[in-house]
Amino acid sequence: MSKYYSIRTKLIAFMLIATTIPLLASISMTFIQTKTALREQALEENKRLIYQASTNLNNYVDNAARASLAVYNDPNFLRNLAKLPGDYRAVAEVYTTLQTIRSAVPDVFQLYLHSFASNQSTLIANPFPKREERKQAYSDSLHGKTGDGNSDIWVESAHMSHTYGFKAASPDDSPRTVITLHRIIRDIPSPERLGVLxxxxxxxxxxxxxxxxxxxxxxxxYVVDGQNRIVYQGHSEVQKASNTDHLQRAAADALQDGRAIAGTALDAAGHFEQDHSMYVYQQLGSSYADWTIVKQIPNETLYARATALTWNNAVIAFAALILVIVATLFISIRITGPLKQLMRYMTQIQAGRLHVDIRLSSRDEFGVLARHFRDMMDTVNNLILREYQLEIANKTHQLRALQAQIQPHFLYNTLQSIGTLALQQQGKRAYTLLSSLSKMLRYSMRDQTRVTLHEEAEHARLYLELQQERFGERLEVHMDFAEDTRSAPIPRMTLQPLIENYFKHGADIQPGKGIISITSRRVDEQWIEIVLMNNGPVIPEDRLAEIRKWLQPEAALSDIPQESTGSESIGLRNVVRRLALNSPPGKPARIEMNNIDPSGVKLQVKLYAGE
Incomplete structure (x- = not known):
């Protein structure tokens, strides 16, 4: 039976499916729900953080903008711009105002002031200011890189610092990343521009x-301005980044895609997804710093907790799955083990071992089934034993009856020959023949049903010796038995009836010398063949066909009426039946009869001699 049709295989498969699928489905649902919950939680937390950061940045920029209003808070500052640089008191007051601005904002790197009234430019990058007479302000300060031209104050995005056209104080002064707050100074309420800060x-x-x-x-x-340029990015300053352009393009593309997702313009706050990352943003809302804070959270970071939780659940589920598999195998083997054992017992019984001891310790339905099966086999064995005993007794009676039929033929022919010698007063020869007859009678009265081929051949030789006395020179005998066949078992009284047929049906009517040949050979390790040939008259074809029918093993044991076989074939029929009765199951003896051209009959007897 194929293992795929086994109850054990089906039971294991069913139990594994019934436990594994719900377990895996539970893990999958837990992961999806946890992932969704953590995503929402992370979004809310990051929105709150970025909102607070935007408030702080707004305050920071507003503080710098308020500090720049010091140019208006000092009532003398606007008049002093026109007095530069000749009025030293005006110079000192302007310097004081600039220092006030510098001290109000903690991150001031340098201040630049240009007066249109006096064409004077001032740079404070260290405690010692620099002044130069210039006809116009430094171009970036006048027009700005991000100003729209309609505002008096704007914030320039991150860039590398420069000296506003002044000579560097020291070759060691290296530029750094800065943002610049630009303010146009006007003669309020007049729109006239007095300078730029x-x-x-x-x-x-x-x-x-x-x-x-x-x-x-x-x-x-990232902190990105309205033109999608980087104001600030994490990890390193802009000027230290080796791929600044790439980062700017990445942030700008992300923000542009976010705008496309959100609509024509981004809301003040929100989020969008791109390139396996979540982007959370918040606009500052300042009128002069159009900045947006953007936080990029890779999906693997966003869902790290969900993944870790899933892995923990997976480990627990795997351990549970192993336990389920072990329990499934144990239960299935425990349930189907007695059934498998019972099947093995049945296989042994099918192979012929009917007395196998059926023992199952199980007390469930399989144990009850095994006990009933054992009782059934005991009953079957008893019936088979009785049938065998009846069959053996029947065979014994049949063999004895057949032997009783053979002996009268044999005695009649032999006594006729000895009587002839007695009439001729050949006493010594008669004694020899009587001695041979006594040996033959002793052999025929033995209780053994099977003898060796050597013993059967010796009995046939004694019989032919008596027949030679009868026929004299008219009979020629040839016997040749192979050595490897002499010890083969054979039913007793097999050869003599076959030889006797020649003397009953052919020797008396045959002109000239009669020839009888008896040989044996081993066909293979299990079978031997005995061949008997004579040169007597041939058998008519219709009679030969009829004889061949009851020579078949299937017909040998059937009750064939004597009229159909003929009284002249009693000896041959007896041999056929005895061979059939003594053959092992499945290995019947076979006899073939054929005519020899131009005269004679050939008998081939094939016997099983493997045991």
Missing amino acids: AIDLNMNSIAAICSRLYDPAKEQI
Whole structure:
């Protein structure tokens, strides 16, 4: 039976499916729900953080803008712009006002002031100011890189610091990343421009505010202006980044895609997804700093907790699955084990071992089935034993009856020959023949049903010796038995009746010398063949066909009427039946009879001699 049709296989498959699928479905649903919940939680937390950061940045920029209003708070500052540089008192008061602005904003790197009234430019990058007479202000301060031309104050995005056209104080002074607050100074309420003020602010405060928003090892933070240019990015300053352009393009593309997702313009706050990352943003809402804080959270970071929780659940589920598999195998083997054992017992019984001891310790239905099966086999064995005993007794009676039929033929022919010798007064020869007859009678009265081929051949030789006395020179005998066949078992009284047929049906009517040949050979390890040939008259074809029918093993044991076989074939029929009765099951003896051209009959007897 194929293992795929086994009850054990089906039971194991069913139990594994019934336990594994719900377990895996539970893990999948838990992961999806946990992932969704953590996503929403992370979004809310990051929105609150970024909103607070935007408030802090607004306050920071507003503080710098308020500090720049000092040029209006000092009533003498606007008049002093026209007195530069000849009035030293005016110069000192302007310097004091600029220092006030510098001290009000902690991240001031340098201040630049240009007066249109006096064509005087001032740069305060260290305690000692620099002044130069210039006909116009430094172009970036006048027009700005991000100003729209309609506002008196604007913030220039992050850029590398410069000296506003002044000569560097020291070759060691290296530029740094700054943002610049530009303010146009007007003669209020007149719209006339008196000058321009530029305040360079380093990134320390912005970095401090943004550093609390993200994990540098896993996330990224950007501050982007209205033109999608980077104001600040996490990990490193802009000027230190080797791929500044790439980062700017990445942030700009993300923000542009966010705008496309959200509509024509981004809302003040929100989020969007792109390139396996979540982007959370918040606009500052300042009129002069159109900045947006963007936090990039990779999906693997966003769902790290969900993944970790899923892995924990998976480990527990795997352990549970192993336990389920072991329990399933144990239960299935426990249930089907007695059934398998019972099947093995049945296989042994099918192979012929009917007395196998059926023992099952199980007390369930399989144990009850095994006990009933054992009782049934005991009953069957008893019936088979009785049938065998009856069959053996029947065979014994049949053999004895057949032997009783053979002996009268034999005695009649032999006594006729000895009587002839007695009439001729050949006493010594008669004694020899009587001695041979006594040996033959002793052999025929033995209780053994099977003898060796050597013993049967000796009995046939004694019989032919008696027949030679009868026929004299008219009979020629040839006997040749192979050595490897002499010990083969054969039913007793097999050869003599076959030889006797020749003397009954052919020897008396045959002209000339009669020839009888008896040989044996081994066909293979299990079978031997005995061949008897004579040169007597041939058998008519219709009679030969009829004889061949009851020579078949299937017909040998059937009750064939004597009229159909003929009284002249009693000896041959007896041999056929005795061979059939003594053959092992499945290995019947076979006899073939054929005519020899031009005269004679050939008998081939094939016997099983394997045991």
